[in-house]
Every structure is written in structure tokens, then in C-alpha cells.
Amino acid sequence: AKPVANNTPGPSDTTAPEFSSAAVNGSQLVLTYTEANTLDPAALAGNAGFTVNTAAGTAAITVNSAVVNAAAKTVTLTLSRAVTSAETVTVSYTKPTSGAVVQDAAGNDAVDFSSREVTNNTPRDPLSVRITIADRALTADETTTVTFFFTKPVNGFDTSDILSPNGTLSTPTANAERTIWTATFTPTANVSAEANAIRVDLAGVTDNAGNAGVGGVSSANYSVDTRDTVAPVISTATVTGDQLVLTYTEAGTLNAAALTGNAGFTVSSSTGTAITVNSARVNGAKTITLTLSRAAANGETLSVSYAKPATGNGVQDAAGNNAVDFSNQAITNNTPDTTPPVIRTATVNGDQLVLTYTEANTLNGAALTGNAGFTVSSSTGTAIAVNSARVNGADKTVTLTLSRAAANGEKLTLSYTKPATGGNAIQDAAGNAAADLHNQPVGNVTPTPTPAPAPAPAPAPAAPAAPAPAPEPAPKTNPDAPNADHDGVPDAQENQAIGPKGSAIGDGNGDRIQDSTQAAVASFSAKTSSGSDTSVTLVADSQDGMTASGSNTRITSLEQRAAPAQTPRALETPIALTSFKATLETAGSTKAFSLYVDPKIGVNGYWLQDHGGTWVNLASSPYGGKMVMEGGRLRLDFSIQDGGPFDADGQANGVITTFGAAAQMQLSIAGQASDVAHGEFWI
Numbered sequence: 001a002k003p004v005a006n007n008t009p010g011p012s013d014t015t016a017p018e019f020s021s022a023a024v025n026g027s028q029l030v031l032t033y034t035e036a037n038t039l040d041p042a043a044l045a046g047n048a049g050f051t052v053n054t055a056a057g058t059a060a061i062t063v064n065s066a067v068v069n070a071a072a073k074t075v076t077l078t079l080s081r082a083v084t085s086a087e088t089v090t091v092s093y094t095k096p097t098s099g100a101v102v103q104d105a106a107g108n109d110a111v112d113f114s115s116r117e118v119t120n121n122t123p124r125d126p127l128s129v130r131i132t133i134a135d136r137a138l139t140a141d142e143t144t145t146v147t148f149f150f151t152k153p154v155n156g157f158d159t160s161d162i163l164s165p166n167g168t169l170s171t172p173t174a175n176a177e178r179t180i181w182t183a184t185f186t187p188t189a190n191v192s193a194e195a196n197a198i199r200v201d202l203a204g205v206t207d208n209a210g211n212a213g214v215g216g217v218s219s220a221n222y223s224v225d226t227r228d229t230v231a232p233v234i235s236t237a238t239v240t241g242d243q244l245v246l247t248y249t250e251a252g253t254l255n256a257a258a259l260t261g262n263a264g265f266t267v268s269s270s271t272g273t274a275i276t277v278n279s280a281r282v283n284g285a286k287t288i289t290l291t292l293s294r295a296a297a298n299g300e301t302l303s304v305s306y307a308k309p310a311t312g313n314g315v316q317d318a319a320g321n322n323a324v325d326f327s328n329q330a331i332t333n334n335t336p337d338t339t340p341p342v343i344r345t346a347t348v349n350g351d352q353l354v355l356t357y358t359e360a361n362t363l364n365g366a367a368l369t370g371n372a373g374f375t376v377s378s379s380t381g382t383a384i385a386v387n388s389a390r391v392n393g394a395d396k397t398v399t400l401t402l403s404r405a406a407a408n409g410e411k412l413t414l415s416y417t418k419p420a421t422g423g424n425a426i427q428d429a430a431g432n433a434a435a436d437l438h439n440q441p442v443g444n445v446t447p448t449p450t451p452a453p454a455p456a457p458a459p460a461p462a463a464p465a466a467p468a469p470a471p472e473p474a475p476k477t478n479p480d481a482p483n484a485d486h487d488g489v490p491d492a493q494e495n496q497a498i499g500p501k502g503s504a505i506g507d508g509n510g511d512r513i514q515d516s517t518q519a520a521v522a523s524f525s526a527k528t529s530s531g532s533d534t535s536v537t538l539v540a541d542s543q544d545g546m547t548a549s550g551s552n553t554r555i556t557s558l559e560q561r562a563a564p565a566q567t568p569r570a571l572e573t574p575i576a577l578t579s580f581k582a583t584l585e586t587a588g589s590t591k592a593f594s595l596y597v598d599p600k601i602g603v604n605g606y607w608l609q610d611h612g613g614t615w616v617n618l619a620s621s622p623y624g625g626k627m628v629m630e631g632g633r634l635r636l637d638f639s640i641q642d643g644g645p646f647d648a649d650g651q652a653n654g655v656i657t658t659f660g661a662a663a664q665m666q667l668s669i670a671g672q673a674s675d676v677a678h679g680e681f682w683i
Helices: none
Strands: 018-025 028-034 050-055 059-061 063-069 074-077 089-093 114-122 129-133 138-139 143-148 178-188 197-203 216-218 224-225 235-241 243-249 265-269 277-282 288-294 303-306 326-330 342-349 352-358 374-378 388-391 397-402 412-414 436-444 521-527 533-542 556-561 577-583 590-597 606-608 615-617 624-632 633-641 655-665
Touching: 018 089, 028 089, 050 063, 050 074, 114 412, 235 303, 235 326, 243 303, 265 277, 265 288, 342 412, 352 633, 374 388, 374 397, 521 556, 533 556, 533 577, 577 590, 590 655, 606 633, 633 655
Parallel strands: 018 114, 138 224, 342 436
Antiparallel strands: 018 028, 028 074, 050 059, 050 089, 063 074, 089 114, 129 143, 143 178, 197 216, 235 243, 243 288, 265 303, 277 288, 303 326, 342 352, 352 397, 374 412, 388 397, 412 436, 521 533, 533 590, 556 577, 577 655, 590 633, 606 615, 606 655, 624 633
16 A cells, blocks of 8 residues: 555646636736646736727726736736726737747647626725815804815715704705805804814715715814804884883893993983983893883873993993994884863854864764763853764864854853763763863854845944954965966965975975975965065974875965054064965864974064954964974964864854964063953963
């Protein structure tokens, strides 16, 4: 059983090596051969006869070198570039005509081959992203731009792939190559540095080949500065009685530190009546309450201003930002109406007795029952009853229909007792009941009956002392001149009207509408006692100089007339009389008027003569009027009742006619009126 070494030579190797397979990884392509023994390890030169192509042979990749591993029966080619994971590669071999060739150890040359498929083991390109933030030092709610730079074109990238716990990102938009995506970013609050990052989940992002990314990536941290640098700004102001509450617009809260004195606040009233700030306190997160020196009246127009005080605490937020100064902030007045209506005038014409009330707002328009608590007495002793009563809330009047007509010259008195049961009492819209009254004198404007025609002419009677005859008119302008609004004043003259500061020429009341186009606004040029011209504007159905919305009151005549000879010597009339006529929608109603004049003419009211011959100033508070300086013009506000004591025709016929004077009367001149209520006097 001794082994014997067999040195007998076998048959010679005559079989050539053949291509078996090929695989590429990056720039290394390895070919494996089928061979019974080993390959010849001799060095190969250049590409050694090998060629490599991609995409079915349309694009060649150069072979830089070839190395034989004899024992492994492989040849490794080094390519001029790396093959990508998505490429399709083929390899070919043609034995070179010179130099070393691929052969086995027995010298058999390898068989040529063409376009043999190569297994591509090149790993897939990793998808990565780089994130930049335009501004890394952000304040809360500030917006900046975030940019995402991908290493390859990507699809399916949206906000679901972005994680940002500290802020809001818009939907990203891509450039044409889809490699750069941008979004806007708004942080919301300060958080820890670790949380201050924008993260991308690459697992949800795919490239053009449909390959998804792996893992996630975060941007560098950014900082958020939440310091409040915005000053509080006034938003609203509301007053109820003597409590004025200011609300501020502020991201945080106001500083609750105690305020001193008026804390820089001042309050003004359109009435001119003084009102000061006694104290100020911060109450609530964003409000300040001012306690005023007096209660605001219902309907009073107020404004508030603020200037940071030089010393002491001013208004500021919790971050120390001082509140912004402001001027003339309008105040919403919620002070309730607690003042009952008060009887102002009572005038009878025939069987219609009209009562006018002084009331800040309107009367309650609810229907009245029966005599509504009114009784009327006559000096003649002849019975007279109240058949019915009706309210005109807007005009603040109550009209009584009597059981008979009052005779001309008959003296009547009126009494009122609030009904105990049934029926509605006289009250304002807020429910404040009018006070009872007793023996209120009634102005009687019932006209004298027209006498029957005399059988023969009789001597002319002497002229009565009152009412005074209508004053003579001043010379009129051309009656045929254009007058589009039919107010008795030519358009050319109205177009020269001078209004309050800031008004255009031809706009005498500053409502931004030319007077020549408004039937309720008329302007003319009056002659002063010194011979100069001055502009005068009349507004009918006026509300602080503006015509009431929807008004149907019309001015049909406005002219200057000479003052009557019996004018009191103490009454100075620098522009004589201003005569006008106005038509009303409702006969017997009361209308407000405004007369604009130049304050330089030196007047202190609008004076009229009643049917008893007494001159009174209707533009004074006892008669419900007032005088207001408005943009360098003096506005005289007054009211006249159709058929009342200051309506020259004395008839409730839907037409008011006056011969009044914008005049000056020394207030030291006093006299007794011909017919006033008990306890009243005339100045």
C-alpha cells in the first residue's frame, strides 16, 4: 500500500479559455473565464483588446488598463470613469494583433466575444439635501426664506416631508431642474436651541428614478427673539357718565404700575364746558379707565388726547414700550339719557295747539290716548277741551286738537298731569317722563277773521303797533338770472360763497356740495353798514350746519332787507335784516336753521321780533339755539315753528317766513317781555 508518485505526462491542454461572466462596481469591471487550469499571468498592455459600452453600445467608456488574476481566472478592467447605478453596460473582446493577450497557462488564446452583458453592482447614488435660512436671528412672527438644495432632481417634496416644531412653513416651490426648492418660514415662539431646527425626512422624497432617500437631515439651528418692541396704540374710547375707558392694541399687556394725576390725558367737549381728568388707572390687560371731573351728558360729543408726561408714570406695555401719543381721539358716548323733556313753547292757531319740547334726543312717538293728561283753560270762561293729542318724535312736538277753535286774541293757559292709568305719557325715547305743568301761557297766533265787505268805503284804520310790517326789501338781483335750485339767489352769486376753512368757493357750509345745487342751502352777498360786501349762508333743516339726510325742506327766498324804523336803538344790525322763506314737508312743524356769517361783523345772535313786538335772540340756549365758531366762520343755530311766534305770517301753513337780524345786543340791556310764563324773564 505504499503510494507511488505518478509522473507520467498526460495529454497536452489544447482548450482555450472562454468568457463566463462580467460585473462592474464603479470604475472596476471584472471578467471571469471558464478554464480547466489557470490563466497566463503575463502583464497585459493598454486596453488589452477590451471595449466597454453603455446603452446598447451607443456610448463608449474607455478601458485604461487590464490586470490578470491567473488563479482566480479573472481579468479586472479599470475604466476611465465610474459607472452609475442606473447605467446598462456591455463588454467586448478582440485579441490584439501585437503584445500580450488573454490566454491560459498552456498558451491557448482566449476566445473573442462581443457585447456581453455586464452585471452592474455599482451602489445607488445617495440622495442628500442642504438647508439654508436667509435670516437666522428671527423675531416671533417674522418671515424669512428657507432654501433646500438637493444633490439630484427630486419629486414629491412637500410640507409633509418637513419637520419644524417652532414655526410655519409654506408649501415649497422648485426651480426648473427641481434641485432647489424654496419656502417661506415664520417662527411663532422662542423655544430651546435643540428645537430651533428645520428637518427633512428624506424617506418621503424620491429622485427622478423613483429612488427614495434614506434617513433625515436638519438645518443649522436658528434663534428666535421674542422681545416686544411694539408700542401700545389707542384703539377705542368709550364714556359712560364720568368713567372713560380706553382700549389699546398691544401684543402683550399694559404695565400695571400706578398712574399719577391725569397721566398725560386731556378731554375736550364740543359744548366748551370744562372737563378734566381726575385720575387714571390701568385695569385689565389692555385698558385704562379715566375718572372725569364731571359726568358726560347724554349726546355730548367728546374727544381725548394723550401726551407722555415729562415726570411720573405714563402709559406703557409690560416690556417698557411707551404708548404712542395721540390727539382728538373720538369718544363713543354711552351715557344714558336721564333728562326728561321740558316744555319750551305752546302756540295755538285755531283748534291746533302745538307744544314744543326741549329734549336732547327725540320724543317717544307712541300714540296718546284721549286728552293724554292735557287741559286747556280760556280767559273768556268758554269751555274748551282737548279732543286728541299726537306726538311728532323727531320734531319734539305734541299737537293737541281742541274741541273748538281759539278766537283771535283769546288768552289760553295749558296744564298737564301725567296720566295715572291707561294711555301713554309724554316722554322721551329713553323713557324719561315730562314733568307736570300748570297754567302755561299759550301764544295765540289765530288770525283775525276777515271782515265782511263794507257797503261803502270807510276811512283807512290806523296801523296796528304789532306785528310790525314787513321791512322793505333791499335791491334785488336780476330775477331772470340762472337759479338752478330755485332758492331765490342766482347761481352766480351762490358760487362766490365763502365757507369754513378748507371749503371750496361756493360751499358756504362746508358740506363739499356747491350751494347753487342745493335747495336747502342758499348763499348771498350782503352789504354791511360800512358799505362792504360779506358772504352769508343759510342752511334749512340743519344738523350742526349740515342738511338732515332725506330732508324735504326747501328755501324759496333769501334776501337782505332794510331794518325797520322801530328797531330798538340798542340792537346793532351790521347787515340789516336777513329775510327768508322756507317750505316744510309738514305744516305746523318746527325746523332748525343755521346762518353762517363773518365773525368780523360783530354779532352775538340771531334776533327776531315775535308777534308781541319783543326782540329775542333765537341763537341762545333758552330758545334751544347756540353760536359756534367753525373754521373761521360764525354759525348761528336757531329753530322756528311754522305758525309760531317767530313765523312772520303767523299761520301753520307749511311755510316759514322770517325777518331776522344777525345782530349785536348789549347783554346789559334788559326789558320785560309782553307775555311770559310765571317766573320767566327776558334779556
